[in-house]
Amino acid sequence: MEVEEMVVDTPTFPLAHYYEARIFHLLLTIYYYEGNFEEAFEFARHHGVRAYDLIVLMQRMLPEAPEAFRKVIADFRRESEEELFDTPEACIAFAKAHFDELVDGTLGGNLLSKYSLLARFFATPATLDFLEQAIARAIGATRREGAPGLRAVMEYLRGVVLHVPFADTLERAPTWATEFDIEAWRADGYVRPLESYRLAAPVCYRTAVEPERKAMITTRLKTFGEHASGMGKFTRTLFARDLRRTVSEVVRLAGILPLLVPV
Secondary structure, three states: OOOOOOOOOEOOEOHHHHHHHHHHHHHHHHHOHHHOOHHHHHHHHHOOOOHHHHHHHHHHOHHHOOHHHHHHHHHHHHHHHHOOOOOHHHHHHHHHHOHHHHHHOOOOOOHHHHHHHHHHHHOHHHHHHHHHHHHHHHHHOOOHHHHHHHHHHHHHHHHHEOOOOHHHHOOOOOEEEEEEOHHHHHHOOOOOOHHHHEEEEEEEEEEEOOHHHHHHHHHHHHHHOOOHHHHHHHHHHOOHHHHEOEEEEEEEOOOOOOOOOOO
16 A cells, blocks of 8 residues: 655645635646637637646636536545545555455546546536636627637537447437638648638538547457446556547538537
């Protein structure tokens, strides 16, 4: 059993601030690290919103977040409190009393990893909704005209991001219509604002998971399981780009914008 000693409270850094810092770190891990949702952050950057400032805003907006996302944060805070002990003896006693749960991953482990995976793959719709909500708030005071581009970026993410249950989402092939060429914007490295990639006419896109990628994901799920601790093991060698559908253009539309097909 591994026990780590750390400082969580000082006269100038109260325990409440420790937990706030932990939640800030979790939001960074969910949204920003590994470029999980980089298209949205690049859109915000082109509207004068830095990644740091967006995460700070999201932390302030947590009471307004969708219920499923608030639960992820609340459970993370609870477990962050429960894993702290005043003495090594108390920590070891807890570990002995909950040994089975520690072995199967129900308790313990890296909480940042566990809860970032829960947000990204188990509460994905709520996680994306909250990101869109925060960016809209961040750019709304200065550039409300950015809203159409933001919707296009978020529709793109909802169309390509895979999530639990993988048996279901691996087989889905969402389609949607857009007036922005997100793929070209990404390929160019986001050097210009998304508005530069606005199309003369809407385009309908479709998605699919490539057979090799599907086989790789399915094999790892069978090996490690579809739960937070299992996901943590097989995503150590996979990045956000590996858990996405591939996008292809279906048809250019003559001024008719069809409804988004739900993911």
